[in-house]
Amino acid sequence: MNIIAFSKALYSTWIYYSPERLLFDSGEGVSTMLSNKIYAVRNVFLTHGHVDHIAGLWSIINTRNNAMGDREKPLTVYYPAGNRGIELYADFLKRANNELRFKLEFVPVKQNERIPIREQSSTTRYIKPFSVVHTYSETAYGYHLIEVRRRLKEEYRSLPKEEITRLVKSIGSDEITETYEKKVLTISGDTVLLKKEDIIDTEILFHECTFLKKEDRKFNNHASLDEVIELVKEANVQTLILYHISSRYVRSLERTLRKVNIPGTRILFVHPEKIFEY
Numbered sequence: 001m002n003i004i005a006f007s008k009a010l011y012s013t014w015i016y017y018s019p020e021r022l023l024f025d026s027g028e029g030v031s032t033m034l035s036n037k038i039y040a041v042r043n044v045f046l047t048h049g050h051v052d053h054i055a056g057l058w059s060i061i062n063t064r065n066n067a068m069g070d071r072e073k074p075l076t077v078y079y080p081a082g083n084r085g086i087e088l089y090a091d092f093l094k095r096a097n098n099e100l101r102f103k104l105e106f107v108p109v110k111q112n113e114r115i116p117i118r119e120q121s122s123t124t125r126y127i128k129p130f131s132v133v134h135t136y137s138e139t140a141y142g143y144h145l146i147e148v149r150r151r152l153k154e155e156y157r158s159l160p161k162e163e164i165t166r167l168v169k170s171i172g173s174d175e176i177t178e179t180y181e182k183k184v185l186t187i188s189g190d191t192v193l194l195k196k197e198d199i200i201d202t203e204i205l206f207h208e209c210t211f212l213k214k215e216d217r218k219f220n221n222h223a224s225l226d227e228v229i230e231l232v233k234e235a236n237v238q239t240l241i242l243y244h245i246s247s248r249y250v251r252s253l254e255r256t257l258r259k260v261n262i263p264g265t266r267i268l269f270v271h272p273e274k275i276f277e278y
C-alpha cells in the first residue's frame with residue numbers, strides 16, 4: 001500500500017504518498033487517521049488555502065511536538081507563492097508554537113519549480129507544481145511527482161536484444177540511451193478540469209470530481225465526472241483516482257461510477273466517508 005487518503009468536498013482532503021513520505025494537503029482529521037504515521041511525513045504540499053485542505057496542519061504540528069514519537073524530524077510545508085490565506089495561517093502556527101522541538105519551515109513555491117525529493121544515482125525524483133484554476137481569489141496549484149528515467153533512443157528500439165548487448169559493450173549504454181521524465185503521480189488539487197498537457201502519460205492521476213452531475217455545479221470552480229472522463233480518455237493515464245467528491249452523492253456513488261469505463265485506464269474513487277488505501 002502506497003497511498004492513504006481521505007477526501008470529502010468542503011470538509012477535509014489529504015493524500016499521503018508513503019514511498020516518498022509526502023502529504024498532499026492536510027484537511028482536518030489527518031493526524032487522527034494517520035496516527036503514528038504522521039511522524040513519517042517529511043514534506044507537505046498544500047494545493048491552496050481553503051480550510052478543508054489546511055485545517056489539519058495545526059494538529060500535525062501539535063501531535064509531532066507532544067506525542068512520544070520522533071520529535072526531532074524536520075517538517076517542510078510547501079505552498080503556492082503569494083497565497084495570502086496560507087501565509088497568515090503559517091504566521092499564526094509559527095507564533096502559536098514558538099517552542100517547537102523540530103524544525104518547521106514554510107516554503108513558497110512557484111509553478112514549474114523543481115523541488116528535489118530523491119537524488120540518488122539510481123533514482124531522481126522531484127515535485128513540479130503547476131498552476132490550476134479554482135476560485136478567483138485563490139492561488140492554487142496541482143503537483144506532479146516526476147521521475148527521471150532512461151530509455152533506448154528511438155533508433156535502437158527495434159533492434160534485437162543481442163544487438164543491444166553488443167552495442168552496450170562496444171560504445172556504452174550512455175550512447176544508445178536518453179533520459180526522459182515520467183509523471184509518477186499527479187494531484188489536481190481543487191480546480192476546474194485540468195488541461196490535457198498537464199496529465200498526459202501520468203501513472204496515477206488524482207483528479208478532483210466534486211460533482212457527479214454537471215447540473216449541480218453553480219459556479220465554474222470545480223470539475224464534474226463526465227468532463228474528467230472525456231479528458232482522461234485522451235491522455236494515456238494508467239490509474240485515475242477521482243476525489244474531492246461531494247457527500248451529496250454518497251447513496252448513488254457506486255452505482256454511477258460502476259458505469260464509467262475508459263479503455264486502458266483503471267478508475268478508482270475516494271469515497272467521501274471512507275479512508276482510501278491503494
Ligand SMILES: [Zn+2]
Nearest residue numbers: 010050052190
Ligand atoms: Zn476543497
Ligand SMILES: [Zn+2]
Nearest residue numbers: 048050134190
Ligand atoms: Zn477549494
